Amino acid sequence: GNSVTQMEGPVTLSEEAFLTINCTYTATGYPSLFWYVQYPGEGLQLLLKATKADDKGSNKGFEATYRKETTSFHLEKGSVQVSDSAVYFCALLVWAGKSTFGDGTTLTVKP
Amino acid sequence: EAGVAQSPRYKIIEKRQSVAFWCNPISGHATLYWYQQILGQGPKLLIQFQNNGVVDDSQLPKDRFSAERLKGVDSTLKIQPAKLEDSAVYLCASSDLRDKTFSGANVLTFGAGSRLTVL
Numbered sequence: 001g002n003s004v005t006q007m008e009g010p011v012t013l014s015e016e017a018f019l020t021i022n023c024t025y026t027a028t029g030y031p032s033l034f035w036y037v038q039y040p041g042e043g044l045q046l047l048l049k050a051t052k053a054d055d056k057g058s059n060k061g062f063e064a065t066y067r068k069e070t071t072s073f074h075l076e077k078g079s080v081q082v083s084d085s086a087v088y089f090c091a092l093l094v095w096a097g098k099s100t101f102g103d104g105t106t107l108t109v110k111p
Numbered sequence: 112e113a114g115v116a117q118s119p120r121y122k123i124i125e126k127r128q129s130v131a132f133w134c135n136p137i138s139g140h141a142t143l144y145w146y147q148q149i150l151g152q153g154p155k156l157l158i159q160f161q162n163n164g165v166v167d168d169s170q171l172p173k174d175r176f177s178a179e180r181l182k183g184v185d186s187t188l189k190i191q192p193a194k195l196e197d198s199a200v201y202l203c204a205s206s207d208l209r210d211k212t213f214s215g216a217n218v219l220t221f222g223a224g225s226r227l228t229v230l
Contacts, residue, residue, distance in 0.1 A: 004153070034218075043115070043202060043221035044154070089153055098167060099219060101153030 002027045004090050006102035013080055013109050021075040021105045023064075023090035031092040033057075033066055033073040034099070038087045047075075047088070080109045113137065115222035117203050123228045129191035132225045136184070136205030142166075144219065145178055145188050146202040154202055160186065193229045200224040 048057035053068035146154035162183035
């Protein structure tokens with residue numbers, strides 16, 4: 001079956017630190033990969049995505065590259081802000097509509 | 112555009128009682144999903160509708176959970192009778208399978224969720 005494994009949290013960083021949240025996946029077929037973010041009290045929202053190998057998704061300073069050879073989609077940001085504090089979910093989609101999510105990584109950024 | 116609306120935001124019930132959640136998706140989105148998110152875990156798909164038909168309900172505990180989507184718009188998710196392990200956030204999401212912006216990949220738009228506590 002399909003699965004997503006994220007690095008365990010919580011992750012606590014100081015403002016302006018470099019962020020990496022690891023994500024690896026197992027999938028039958030050729031998935032699209034996503035990062036969703038959930039801010040406190042809100043629903044999940046799409047952060048970025050990539051649909052094929054070597055694609056790089058980017059948004060709000062975050063980036064992730066689809067690595068087929070290592071089945072990974074690690075999330076990075078060069079300089080985090082307090083406002084980036086949230087829960088981050090890696091997800092894959094093998095066919096239209098059926099997404100599989102990781103368990104989420106909680107990020108806390110301290111000033 | 113208006114987002115996915117869900118209600119109630121919070122519900123506390125005793126075990127063996129019943130509860131219902133409502134979802135109004137983004138206008139024009141044909142696909143609607145209900146996810147269960149237990150604390151500390153990622154969302155797990157319970158049921159997926161395409162218009163008013165069920166596409167996937169393989170993870171729905173059908174002895175106690177039911178869902179419907181009349182007229183292919185709003186949807187309700189019901190739990191009867193509730194168990195302690197049903198305490199979770201119930202997320203509704205919608206998508207437009209016609210959206211080809213991202214090479215056919217399907218982006219989900221989520222509501223804020225309904226948090227259920229079963230005592």
